[in-house]
Amino acid sequence: MQTITLQVTDKNALKTIQNLEDKHFIRIIDRLEVDSLALPGPPVNVAEFKNWIQEAEAGPTISFEHVKQQWASRKKLLQKHIK
Numbered sequence: 695m696q697t698i699t700l701q702v703t704d705k706n707a708l709k710t711i712q713n714l715e716d717k718h719f720i721r722i723i724d725r726l727e728v729d730s731l732a733l734p735g736p737p738v739n740v741a742e743f744k745n746w747i748q749e750a751e752a753g754p755t756i757s758f759e760h761v762k763q764q765w766a767s768r769k770k771l772l773q774k775h776i777k
Contacts, residue, residue, distance in 0.1 A: 697723075701734065 702708045714720045738746070 699733065 700711075702711065711720070711722070715722050
């Protein structure tokens with residue numbers, strides 16, 4: 695199962711999605727709270743934004759080389775499943 699967030703801007707597209715739900719191919723979740731500044735939503739004030747940055751800076755870090763190695767191994771795995 696995969697969970698995705700969509701912003702539907704067309705009524706015909708929404709009808710298509712609802713048809714998929716009627717056929718039990720997907721399930722529409724009415725409200726999903728996503729805590730991401732990259733997605734549309736209510737505005738964030740400066741204090742909240744600074745707090746978010748402090749929390750991110752205090753979190754764990756990982757080296758760029760390690761990330762590159764992880765991506766290389768996952769890329770090979772993905773390519774293996776595609777072929």
